[in-house]
Amino acid sequence: MNIKLVVVGKVKEKYFRNGIAEYEKRMSRFGKFKIVQVPDEKAPESLSQAEMDAVMEKEGQRILSKIGDREYVIALAILGKELSSEEFAAKIKDLTTYGHSDITFVIGGSLGLSPQVLQRADFEMSFGRFTLPHQLIRLVLCEQIYRAFMINQGSPYHK
Numbered sequence: 001m002n003i004k005l006v007v008v009g010k011v012k013e014k015y016f017r018n019g020i021a022e023y024e025k026r027m028s029r030f031g032k033f034k035i036v037q038v039p040d041e042k043a044p045e046s047l048s049q050a051e052m053d054a055v056m057e058k059e060g061q062r063i064l065s066k067i068g069d070r071e072y073v074i075a076l077a078i079l080g081k082e083l084s085s086e087e088f089a090a091k092i093k094d095l096t097t098y099g100h101s102d103i104t105f106v107i108g109g110s111l112g113l114s115p116q117v118l119q120r121a122d123f124e125m126s127f128g129r130f131t132l133p134h135q136l137i138r139l140v141l142c143e144q145i146y147r148a149f150m151i152n153q154g155s156p157y158h159k
């Protein structure tokens with residue numbers, strides 16, 4: 001199984017980078033796990049709605065350029081469907097069973113995902129209605145993917 005995260009912008013804080021690197025290391029035994037980072041656009045607070053839309057669209061085009069036709073895309077979106085860790089693990093298992101060997105997760109930049117990216121997504125997943133910073137959600141997603149693989153393996157990691 002190939003798991004890919006397509007994300008916008010660099011992780012500035014070292015403590016997030018260290019956490020993400022730890023889960024990348026742990027995931028290596030489950031197959032390919034890679035994080036593809038696309039550049040972010042400057043988004044000062046003074047932007048108009050049209051300018052914000054343009055930022056999301058540019059970042060969205062960069063995200064879409066990293067996604068192949070055969071990939072099953074899960075977009076992280078506040079208004080998406082909330083799953084428990086067990087349901088998420090079952091979803092990953094089902095995808096594998098039904099022939100999806102490439103699963104791609106996308107996380108938006110500071111303004112969110114463009115409508116084009118949401119349209120491309122096969123599934124929108126929410127971690128609740130709180131808005132989380134894109135750097136933090138990258139770490140949380142890595143941990144939940146690792147947890148899902150551990151659940152599917154029957155490991156005591158998940159309690």
Ligand SMILES: C[S@@+](CC[C@H](N)C(=O)[O-])C[C@H]1O[C@@H](n2cnc3c(N)ncnc32)[C@H](O)[C@@H]1O
Nearest residue numbers: 076077107108111112113126127128130131132
């Ligand atoms: C700072 S948030 C963007 C906030 C933006 N107003 C929005 O509604 O998407 C950056 C990205 O993190 C992800 N994100 C943040 N909070 C989330 C949550 N509770 N559930 C799922 N994804 C979330 C989404 O991919 C979002 O595009």
